[in-house]
Amino acid sequence: MQAPNTYRRMVWHHFRKRHLALLGLWVALMFFFLALFAPLLANNRALVLRFHGKWTWPVWSHEEGIGYQTWKELREQMGPGDFAWWPPIPYSPTEINLLENLEPPSRRHWLGTDDNGRDVLARMIYGARISLSVGFVAVGIALIIGIVVGALAGYFGGWIDHLISRLIEIFLTIPTFFLIITIVAFLPPSIYNIMVVIGLTGWTGAARFVRAEFLKLKELDFILASRALGASHGRIIFLQMLPNAMAPVLVSAVFGIAGAILTESSLSFLGFGVPPPTPSWGDILSQSRDYIEFAWWLTTFPGLAIFLSITSYNLVGEGLRDAMDPKLFH
Numbered sequence: 001m002q003a004p005n006t007y008r009r010m011v012w013h014h015f016r017k018r019h020l021a022l023l024g025l026w027v028a029l030m031f032f033f034l035a036l037f038a039p040l041l042a043n044n045r046a047l048v049l050r051f052h053g054k055w056t057w058p059v060w061s062h063e064e065g066i067g068y069q070t071w072k073e074l075r076e077q078m079g080p081g082d083f084a085w086w087p088p089i090p091y092s093p094t095e096i097n098l099l100e101n102l103e104p105p106s107r108r109h110w111l112g113t114d115d116n117g118r119d120v121l122a123r124m125i126y127g128a129r130i131s132l133s134v135g136f137v138a139v140g141i142a143l144i145i146g147i148v149v150g151a152l153a154g155y156f157g158g159w160i161d162h163l164i165s166r167l168i169e170i171f172l173t174i175p176t177f178f179l180i181i182t183i184v185a186f187l188p189p190s191i192y193n194i195m196v197v198i199g200l201t202g203w204t205g206a207a208r209f210v211r212a213e214f215l216k217l218k219e220l221d222f223i224l225a226s227r228a229l230g231a232s233h234g235r236i237i238f239l240q241m242l243p244n245a246m247a248p249v250l251v252s253a254v255f256g257i258a259g260a261i262l263t264e265s266s267l268s269f270l271g272f273g274v275p276p277p278t279p280s281w282g283d284i285l286s287q288s289r290d291y292i293e294f295a296w297w298l299t300t301f302p303g304l305a306i307f308l309s310i311t312s313y314n315l316v317g318e319g320l321r322d323a324m325d326p327k328l329f330h
Contacts, residue, residue, distance in 0.1 A: 011320075011324055014322070015319050015323035018323070021322075021323075022319070024312035024313070024314070024315030024316045025315075025319075027312035028309070028312040028313055031309050031312070032132060035129040035131075038129050041088055041125055042087055042126065043089075043090070043092060044090060044095050045058040045092075046058045046085060047086065048083070048085040049082075049083070050083040050084070051078065051084075052079075089119060089122050092122065093122045093123040093125070093277075094277045097116075097118075098116065101117040112298070114295075120301060124279070126278075127284065127302070130274055131261045131264055132261070132309075134195055134198065134260055134263075135257040135258075135261045138256075138260040140199070141195065141198075141200065142202040143256075145199070145206075147249065149167075150206060150208065150209065150210025150211040151210055151214055151241070154210060154213065155236075157215075164211070168207055172204055176201050180198060184267060190274075190275070194267060194273060194274070198260050209249050210245055214237075214241055223236060247324045254316050255314065255317040258313035261306070264282065265280070265281050266282060267282065268283045268285075269282040269283070271286065282302075282306075284301075
């Protein structure tokens with residue numbers, strides 16, 4: 001059996017030979033970077049300010065009354081020794097300016113403004129946070145449920161396996177998206193509710209993969225030896241079988257993130273997603289329906305962001321699936 005670090009190097013070696021998968025990884029990392037550093041990239045507060053000899057970091061301040069208009073007035077009062085360093089996009093995603101509504105892309109607003117004068121680029125950067133948060137948290141919930149359920153079914157077999165298999169089949173017969181809409185419609189609008197609902201309805205894929213791997217692994221010699229030595233069920237499941245069954249689960253998780261992002265965007269587009277004024281790619285796309293004839297930027301840029309993010313994770317998932325193929329290790 002190969003050492004884990006050798007296996008990881010071999011997987012990475014085969015993965016980076018797939019140029020589309022590598023490109024998808026870079027695009028996914030770009031969106032992750034935008035989401036992680038959103039307050040430093042788009043904000044109506046200065047990153048660093050020196051005013052009247054005092055240094056402050058307004059971007060980290062939560063004091064009331066500190067906003068773009070306030071700092072704009074301060075900028076006019078700055079003396080020779082004062083200094084201000086602003087984010088690349090000096091606008092908040094919720095900052096309304098009706099005098100600049102529906103402006104096309106320009107040097108002032110790189111991706112234009114919406115019907116309330118809010119900067120589209122700032123809203124898209126913060127929208128990446130919402131989409132990726134929903135994707136990772138929802139998939140995390142689904143993986144926890146799927147791994148536990150699949151491990152119990154595959155390890156113990158018998159009536160437990162039959163019961164869990166029938167439960168999985170029941171979930172697979174239900175249209176997941178309509179089930180999510182039905183549940184979300186009865187819950188208060190919240191990003192946390194969306195995460196939980198997507199996670200609770202998306203565990204079947206991981207459960208099936210783990211069950212199949214456990215059915216294969218439990219007949220191998222090292223598992224039979226552990227049972228003969230008196231190892232507990234928990235030790236065998238979590239320390240010996242589960243690490244050897246995670247490869248297909250990780251691939252499924254990457255595909256699941258893309259699916260969760262698409263589901264959240266669809267819910268926001270239909271009005272069941274994150275409540276306003278929180279920015280979301282689907283919400284920006286939904287606003288464009290009334291102005292699609294002349295405000296093309298409200299449709300093009302959020303649609304392109306959704307397309308690129310979903311495509312990138314699908315490419316990474318396909319690359320991982322091929323790179324983890326044991327037939328390549330020779």
